[in-house]
Amino acid sequence: MIQISCPFCGKRDHSEFSYGGDGQINYPSLDASQETWHDAVFLRENIYGRQIETWQHLYGCRSWLLVERDTRTHEIFSVKLAHADWQKMMEENR
Amino acid sequence: MTAIRLPRQSSRDNQDETISFFWNNKKLKARKGDSISSALLSNKFQIIGRSFKYHRARGVTSAGVEEAGALVTTGKGAYTEPNVRASTTELSEGLFVYSQNAWPSVRFDIGSILNLFGRFFAAGFYYKTFMGKIFTGKIFRGIPPLEWGRGTGIWMFFEKFIRKAAGLGTASRLADPDSYEHLHTHTDILVIGSGPAGIQSAIQAAQTGKEVLLVEQDYAIGGTYLSWPDKSEFKTQISKLNKQNITILTRTTAFGLYDDTTIGLVEFICPEERAQKPLKPRQRFHICRAESVILATGALERNYAFVNNDLPGIMTVSSARTYLNRYQLLVGSNIVISTNNDSAYEAGLELEQAGATVTILESREQIGELLLQQISGRRINLYLGSAVAKANHGVFSPCVKQIVMARKTSDGWRQSGSLSCDCLLVSAGWSPVIHLASHQGCPIEWNKENACFISSGDDKSIFFAGSAAGIWQFEDCIQSAPQVARKTKKAQKQSSIIGGWHTDIEPLYEICVPAIKGKAFIDPQHDVTASDVRLAHQEGFISVEHLKRYTTLGMATDQGKMGNIIGLALMADALNRPISDVGVTRFRPPYTSISLGALAGAHRQSHFKPIRRTPFHNWSLANNGVMIDAGLWHRPWYYPKQGENLQDAYIREATITRRSLGICDVSSLGKIMIQGPDSTIFLNRIYTNPFAKLAVGKARYGIILREDGMVFDDGTTWRLSENSYLMTTTTNHAAAVMARLEELLQTRWPELRVHVTSITDQWAGCAIAGPNSRNLLSEIVDDPSEISNETLPFMGVKQVLLQTIPCYIARISFSGERAFEVYIPSDYSHAMMQFIWNKAQMFESCLYGLEALGTMRIEKGHVTGAEIDGRVTIEDIGLGKMASQNKDFVGSALRNREMLTSPNRPQLVGIFPKDKHKKFSAGALLNEAGKTKGHPLGWITAVTHSPALGHWIALGFIEGGLTAVEDKHIVLSDELRSIFLDVEIVSPHMYDPEGTRLHG
Incomplete structure (x- = not known):
């Protein structure tokens, strides 16, 4: 029962969120080659330790988040808005 | 063993309030505050149940959660609860208690004959006997348990008898009539256990200003204090405790420790309170979140293995002390204590003082001077270097009557005489309750000096106090209360006070003496x-x-x-x-058994999941609609007339719609507003077909792929103005499409100035279909010229005022007829539907439900979730032309992978039975005649009776599609329903393939 601190809504139970996937994939542009897309969609690191992943605050503000989580302990180190401009605005207005 | 009830000591408790209960339907009396165990012991019942496999007589073995013998069933009928630990369950007025696993009675049990054949029932007996070679008559292969499926016929036959003979209590098959609650509980510090260390920890934590919750699994607070003869220290501590702002929950078990210091608590509501307030829940399940948790969970006393160590009358030493001091029950008059540690002596002295003759068998050769001084001059016999080799029961009673002693010699333990007794108390060491720390993966270490496993928590949020940390002396336990709030944990050097026996404990696990079997x-x-x-x-x-x-x-x-x-x-x-x-296996939650009802809470029956009702729901019900579950939605299924069944109704509805006019609730379709200057670019990226040049006032059917190239969803999108679109999705995928659009906009293309909003609930939608649909609309719009074929052609969209309410009309057809979808603000849906339906009476008309909708879409070969099941490409469903070659879109790269472009892939087709009178079902397989075994050529996804064609038809997939099987003899096989048919594979567009009906 981990809790995630949503930048907008505060600390909430993980049941309000839905897991997205690996947050460190650099998705290629739509016109990239099949091989590039194959690697982006299908190849994943199986990280033992800290990883950045995407979650959506589905039953809250619906923001997509970048969550840095330890896969061994579920400890969460940071939560940011995935939308870089929004994250910047949040930080500036803090 | 015959327990003797003693008078209460303090004058305050002297009222001796009695309560009555039923043991195997016999009415008995007990004292208020008794557990089921103490009540049964005080009524001279020693045999409480029969054992799981051998049907051996079992009695009370403890006074706590470690109870292994006194398991009973409580309650009657739907209130039956099996396998209740008698030693921890408080007695309430009128409680029904039953013995388990015995017939005809617990005193004389036919099943105990199994005990005589016990040597045949060793570990692995069932595997070896019923799944091995003996009964299969075939060659022995593999390890027996892995042979599942071989020889199981014989197991199937015997299983019901074995299950009947083996086992514990029987659960009621009736629905649970009680209610349960879920709570989210938050506290700074949770202290688990209310013994000396727990109370001290709670007081210390509260003194620092922290919010403290103290939970105790027993129905009385106090833990070990309750087992002490002298209550003065306890009273002092309780008064200190009450001065602090501490929340105390008794009857509350912390059954599991989870991530982020989340603790699962189950709180039992006091039976007395429930008797007065019947609406109270039976149990509350707390999801408790704490900054830190202090485990003052105590330690459990162990016994050891010797022959017949399970006879009624054998229990742990500490439990005899609890029965004496908490329940005023002297468990025997001629007591033998067998021990390997110092803790048994205090109990021995108290039992002797209460009037029993006490003999101590001490496995150690030497004990400390202090202990010797304590027992000198008392009626206590001490045998050093001795233990029990065997317990014997009486001739007519299965209870312990005599023990055979063993003495330590240079070649191990040897038989050394016997003692008669009516009660045998055992203490072979203490196991700290480290279960909760183990749930969270805290390291567990074997402590050789104290012969037990010890954990010291995680130093961050999980702390130990008292004997749960392997600390035995009272003063040390008090000392060990962690100063969590002050973060001085490190300075404490708890390890230095672990242990604390006067004389070291000597490990004792088994006494095995030659010639005693x-x-x-x-x-x-x-x-x-x-x-x-x-x-x-x-x-x-x-x-x-x-x-x-x-x-x-x-x-x-x-x-x-x-x-x-x-x-x-x-x-x-x-x-x-x-x-x-x-090593040790990791402990798993729950610490003690908890009821499924508590975990389910209020999430049962109609509360199990939410219901979504469309804005037309009540209107549909009032018009005789029958509803069907579609995900969370309740959608109108069909609208039966007098005497009609489902099939009659949908055939009539589809027929009238194609002949004249039908109206259908389509509100559950997902509706998403897409707004902003970059909306067109956005749509052009996510749809396979071009959206860049869609004119304002026009709709387009589009398909969305997943990134891996498979079809994700389909629907129409309407351009309402330069920068705003209304996207519709399938009912099933509405939420997933919405989340996906948000993901793309927030994580991939943050530069796009687009905002998406779900408006599914804000708009009600109805489809008006059939040749008379435009005639009906002419009656309801102010200016009929707005909806002529020229001003509102196929795929045209228009905002119109209906009775002054702005609504949208789109000329879209799922049925294949001339049809319109009218979108109405939800608040006006009921009145507007009534208005439309009244006007529809001018024509031959009907309401149609999901079944008729399905019929008409199958006739037209339109796909839905049955076909778009996540495994199909856009070509597989025959819509390959919708994938633009002139732009890139989501999924465009990976949809061209070799296996996804193979011409042999199963493709969408229509299916007719050769014999037009035959009926069949979805899920059937398609094969070439004579090749019906193995992997099929295809399968059926949707079946209906087609009123337009006059026979049963289906949609399905077949390898290579229509052209690949044109000259083949295809058969349909449905093994489960024993349906085998010759079928004809046809184009999926089975009705009006040119689409003349919808364009007119």
Whole structure:
């Protein structure tokens, strides 16, 4: 029962969120080659330790988040808005 | 053993309020405050139940959660609860208590004959007997348990008898009439256990200003204090406790410790309180979140393995002390205590003082001067270097009557005479309750000096206090209360006070004397014996994980609280390795058994999941609509006239719609507003077909792919103005599409100035279909010229005022007829539907539901979730032309992978039965005639009777599609329903393939 601190809504139970996937994939542009897309969609690191992943605050503000989580302990180190401009605005207005 | 009830000591408690209860339907009296165990003991009932496998008589073995013998069933009828630990359950007025696993009675049980054949029922008996070679008559292959499926016929036959003979209580098959609640509980510090260390920890934590919750699984606060004869210290501590702002929950078990210091608590509501307030829940399930948790969970006293160590009348030393001081019950008059540690002596002295004759068998050769001084001059016999080799029962009673002693010699233990007794108390060491820390993966270490496993928490949020940390002396336990709030944990040097015996404990797990044979139990609740462990070793199941599963050691409802360590010790001995090398299986929640009702809480029956009702729901019900579940939605299924069944109704509805006019609720379709200057670019990227040039006032059917190239969803999108679109999705995928659009906009293309909003609930939608649909609309719009074929052609969209309300009309057809979808603000849906329906009476018209909608879409070959099941490409469903070659879109790269472009892939087709009178069902397989075994050529996804064609038709997929099977003889097989048909594979566009009906 981990809790995630949503930048907008505060600390909430993980049941309000839905897991997205690996947050460190650099998705290629739509016109990239099949091989590039194959690697982006299908190849994943199986990280033992800290990883950045995407979650959506589905039953809250619906923001997509970048969550840095330890896969061994579920400890969460940071939560940011995935939308870089929004994250910047949040930080500036803090 | 015959327990003697003593008068209460303090004057305040002297009222001796009696309550009555029923034991196997016989009415008995007990004292208020009694547990079921103490009530039964005070009524001279020693045999409480019969054991799991051998039907041996069992009595009370403890006064706590480690109870392995006194398991009972409480309640009657739907209130029946099996396998209740009598030793921890408080007696309430009129409680029904029943013995388990015995017939005709617990005193005389036919099943106990199994005990005589016990040597045949060793570990692995069932696997070996029923799944091995004996009954299969075939060659022996593999390890027996892995042969599942071979020889199981005979197992199937015997299983019901075995299940009847083996086992514990029987659950009621009736629905649980009680209610349960879920709570989210938050506190700074949670203290688990209200013994000396727990109370001290709570006081200290509260003094720092922290919010403290103290939970106690027992129905009385106090833990070990309750078992003390002198209550003065306890009273002082309680008054200190009450001065602090501490929330105390009794009858509350912390059953599991989870991530982020989340603790599962189950709170039982006091039966007395429920008797007065029947609407109170039976149990509350707390999801408790704390900054830190202090485990003051105490330690459990162990017994050890000797022959007949399970006889009624044998219990732990500490439990006899609890029965004496808490329940005023002297458990016997001629008591033998067998021990290997100092803790038994205090109990011995108190029992002697209460009037019993006490003999102590001490396994150590020497004990401290202090202990010797204490017992000198008392009626206590002490045998040093002695233990019990065997317990014997009486001729007419299965209770302990005599023990055979063993004496330590240079060649091990040897028989050394016997003693008569009416009660045998055992103490072979203490196991700290480290279960909760183990749930969270805190390290657990074997402490050789104290012969127990110890954990010290995680130093961050999980702390130990008292005997749960392996600390035995009262003063040390008080000292050990962690100063969590002050973060001075490190300075405490708790390890220095671990232990604390005057004379070291001497490990004692089993007494085995030559020439004395019989069953020595290590897990009495599952009837696992010491020889079962040796058998497991002999057969190679030497890891603790295998040992556990092969013998079922520790897998009963007590989870081996007492016996697991003995099992490990015996395995270590057989392997000739230290216990620390053998290790321990990780403890799993729950610590004690909890009811499924508590976990379910209020989420049952109609509250199990939310219901979504469309804005037309009540209107549909008022017009005789029958509803069907579609995901969370309740959608109108069909609208039967007098005497019609489903099939009559949908055939009529589809027929009238194609002939004249039908109206259908389509509100559950997902509706998403897409707004912003970059909306067009956005849509052009996510849809396979071009959206860049869609004119304002036009709609387009589009398909969305997943990134891997498979079809994700379909629907129409309407351009309402330059920068705003209304996207519709399928009912099933509405939420997923919405989340996906948000993901793309927030994580991939943050530069796009687009905002998406779900408006599914804000707009009601109805489809008006059939040749008369435009005539009906002419009656309801102010200016009929707005909806002529020229001003509102196929795929045209228009905002119109209906009765002054702005609504949208789109000329879209799922039925294949001339049709319109009218979108109405939800608030006006009921009145507007009534208005439209009144006007529809001018024509031959009907309401149609999901079934007729399905019929008409199958006739037209339109796909839905049955076909778009996540495994199909856009070509597979015959819509390959919708994939633009002139732009890139989501999924465009990967949809061209080799296996996804193979011409042999199953493709969408229509299916007719050769014999037009035949009926068949979805899920049937398609094969070439004569090749009906193995992998099929295709399958059926949707079936309906087509009123337009006059026979049953279907949609399905077949390898290579229509052209590949044109000259083949295809048969349909439905093995489960025994339907085998010759079928004709046709184009999926089975009705009006040119689309003349919808364009007119």
